[in-house]
Amino acid sequence: MIREPFYDPKKSYEENYEKGPFGDFQKPEKYQNQSEPKYSFLGNKVFFPFGIPAGPLLNGKFVKAALDSGFDIAVYKTVRTQAHPCNDFPNVVAVDLKGDLTLEQAQKGIISKDNYETPLSITNSFGVPSFDVEIWQKDLADAVAYAGNGQVVVGSFQGTKKGDGNVDAFVSDFVLAARLVKETGAKILEVNFSCPNEGTAHLMCFDMAMVQRVSEAIKNEIGNTPLVIKMAYYENQEALKKLLQDVGNIVDGISAINTIGSAVRDKNGEQALPGEGRLVSGVCGEAIKWAGLDMTGRLAELREELGMKFAIVGVGGVSSADDFKKYREAGADAVMSATGAMWNQNLAQEIKESLQEPKS
Numbered sequence: 001m002i003r004e005p006f007y008d009p010k011k012s013y014e015e016n017y018e019k020g021p022f023g024d025f026q027k028p029e030k031y032q033n034q035s036e037p038k039y040s041f042l043g044n045k046v047f048f049p050f051g052i053p054a055g056p057l058l059n060g061k062f063v064k065a066a067l068d069s070g071f072d073i074a075v076y077k078t079v080r081t082q083a084h085p086c087n088d089f090p091n092v093v094a095v096d097l098k099g100d101l102t103l104e105q106a107q108k109g110i111i112s113k114d115n116y117e118t119p120l121s122i123t124n125s126f127g128v129p130s131f132d133v134e135i136w137q138k139d140l141a142d143a144v145a146y147a148g149n150g151q152v153v154v155g156s157f158q159g160t161k162k163g164d165g166n167v168d169a170f171v172s173d174f175v176l177a178a179r180l181v182k183e184t185g186a187k188i189l190e191v192n193f194s195c196p197n198e199g200t201a202h203l204m205c206f207d208m209a210m211v212q213r214v215s216e217a218i219k220n221e222i223g224n225t226p227l228v229i230k231m232a233y234y235e236n237q238e239a240l241k242k243l244l245q246d247v248g249n250i251v252d253g254i255s256a257i258n259t260i261g262s263a264v265r266d267k268n269g270e271q272a273l274p275g276e277g278r279l280v281s282g283v284c285g286e287a288i289k290w291a292g293l294d295m296t297g298r299l300a301e302l303r304e305e306l307g308m309k310f311a312i313v314g315v316g317g318v319s320s321a322d323d324f325k326k327y328r329e330a331g332a333d334a335v336m337s338a339t340g341a342m343w344n345q346n347l348a349q350e351i352k353e354s355l356q357e358p359k360s
């Protein structure tokens with residue numbers, strides 16, 4: 001189902017931030033759940049283990065609209081310890097993919113297109129913008145407090161690399177970000193190890209020593225507050241197993257997947273998103289569902305094999321109740337949708353009504 005999106009790709013990030021959300025999120029009717037919260041997500045009761053992952057919910061107004069619309073887990077867009085600009089407009093563009101975005105196809109590159117239609121896949125490239133700490137802390141605290149019975153807001157963050165390449169300072173910045181997010185009262189924290197849009201050739205989530213070091217440092221800081229790590233698609237099974245052996249007992253949850261990076265050109269062969277370092281950007285939506293499901297299934301099997309307890313958050317290409325079910329069957333404790341929810345603000349209600357007892 002394609003509705004008017006709550007993030008308008010034809011407007012700048014700043015305009016979306018100030019005037020959004022749009023579509024049915026502009027004035028959502030408060031969704032009435034039919035029963036008490038029956039599920040638990042990292043120690044928090046939720047009506048339904050479904051939500052919107054880090055990214056599309058730019059600020060508290062977006063988070064509140066998502067909660068009101070029945071998305072019971074709402075992740076506030078990734079923040080930093082200092083203000084950071086957004087990449088140039090446009091930041092969201094549709095891509096021309098009919099089937100799966102295979103890893104071979106992602107290597108070769110893909111073509112953008114003008115219209116948003118099903119099966120919907122897009123590329124997004126923001127560069128993880130952030131406002132000053134004073135601005136987002138107040139706004140996030142307000143959004144956290146808004147979550148009612150059976151709902152929870154997750155605070156997502158990441159560290160910022162300084163030009164001098166000082167690794168200790170980079171690790172400390174992750175820890176500071178975690179502390180600042182925890183100060184807002186957020187009951188779950190998520191660290192983004194997998195942003196493909198910052199011009200870095202190598203995603204942090206593939207540097208296992210860093211993932212372990214930063215996860216440990218963050219956990220030392222935040223204590224019992226649950227920590228989720230946001231990961232990209234791991235092709236190599238041995239590497240995934242090693243990662244879990246290193247961090248599976250340190251972190252409380254693993255959210256996978258983030259987008260899959262690919263070179264995106266327009267139909268004339270020109271770079272689709274303007275600016276240096278932006279030929280490759282993250283692809284999400286229907287075309288990456290196979291990868292999200294595959295990661296979820298492999299994480300669940302390895303969790304069992306290794307006798308671990310971390311929660312699995314399944315992400316990638318969810319746009320229907322059937323997709324939600326497939327992720328749950330693959331082993332996801334919670335499921336989230338970014339692209340699907342952006343273009344269908346009724347998605348949580350549709351999933352609940354299709355899978356729970358009908359309304360009396």
Ligand SMILES: Cc1cc2nc3c(=O)[nH]c(=O)nc-3n(C[C@H](O)[C@H](O)[C@H](O)COP(=O)(O)O)c2cc1C
Pocket residue numbers: 007053054055056077078092124126128156192230257258259284285286288315316317318336337338339340
């Ligand atoms: C507009 C947009 C912005 C995003 N920004 C972030 C972000 O700031 N941090 C993050 O961890 N993931 C970000 N993501 C990735 C999503 O959380 C998700 O992992 C990815 O889009 C795959 O899910 P989907 O197929 O449902 O879109 C963003 C995705 C979209 C569509």
